Amino acid sequence: MSRNGAKTLTIDTQGKDTQSKGLPDRELLSKVRDDQQAFRMLYERHGDAIYRYALVVSRSRSIAEEATQEVFLYMIQHAHDFDVTRSPSALGWLFGVVRNKVRFILNQQRKAQMLTIDESVVLSPENQLEISSELKAIDRAIAQLSFEHREVLVLCALQGFDYAATATILDLPIGTVRSRLSRAREQLKYTVIEPVALRE
Numbered sequence: 242m243s244r245n246g247a248k249t250l251t252i253d254t255q256g257k258d259t260q261s262k263g264l265p266d267r268e269l270l271s272k273v274r275d276d277q278q279a280f281r282m283l284y285e286r287h288g289d290a291i292y293r294y295a296l297v298v299s300r301s302r303s304i305a306e307e308a309t310q311e312v313f314l315y316m317i318q319h320a321h322d323f324d325v326t327r328s329p330s331a332l333g334w335l336f337g338v339v340r341n342k343v344r345f346i347l348n349q350q351r352k353a354q355m356l357t358i359d360e361s362v363v364l365s366p367e368n369q370l371e372i373s374s375e376l377k378a379i380d381r382a383i384a385q386l387s388f389e390h391r392e393v394l395v396l397c398a399l400q401g402f403d404y405a406a407t408a409t410i411l412d413l414p415i416g417t418v419r420s421r422l423s424r425a426r427e428q429l430k431y432t433v434i435e436p437v438a439l440r441e
Contacts, residue, residue, distance in 0.1 A: 293395075
């Protein structure tokens with residue numbers, strides 16, 4: 242059970258199913274309620290990206306883990322909501338779901354005054370000493386961005402979505418996405434010694 246009382250999802254990633262491997266997301270989603278192999282394939286394709294997004298925008302491992310669990314529970318229950326005409330991949334749809342989940346959890350924790358933020362979520366403790374001071378500075382700089390600027394940065398610069406896809410995921414005008422990304426880049430330039438190289 243998660244902290245807000247939601248059902249906990251147990252994910253078995255050990256099984257292999259070569260038949261499901263090459264199926265497009267739309268076909269896997271059509272079976273996901275009754276087919277553990279279909280669920281496993283979708284989780285293997287998109288689970289890491291969903292977790293990384295939640296981790297960077299929330300700055301909390303516990304929130305990222307909870308949000309990722311809730312996203313894949315939601316996927317099982319609402320697979321019929323996926324609109325294949327907008328994209329053949331379910332990843333954009335799942336990013337929209339995780340964004341709402343993270344925002345909800347953050348708001349609930351702020352109301353309860355329980356929010357704790359990890360100092361570093363990008364760098365693992367065992368290899369922090371091997372990471373350059375510049376990379377640590379970049380991580381700290383991203384942490385200083387607002388939620389709205391972080392999420393645009395993650396989708397455009399780290400996940401590689403273009404402006405149109407990011408606007409669809411976040412339900413924002415393309416102009417807003419452009420301006421938020423531009424603002425995020427400017428902030429990073431002023432807080433990191435060497436500017437971050439971001440993809441246009």
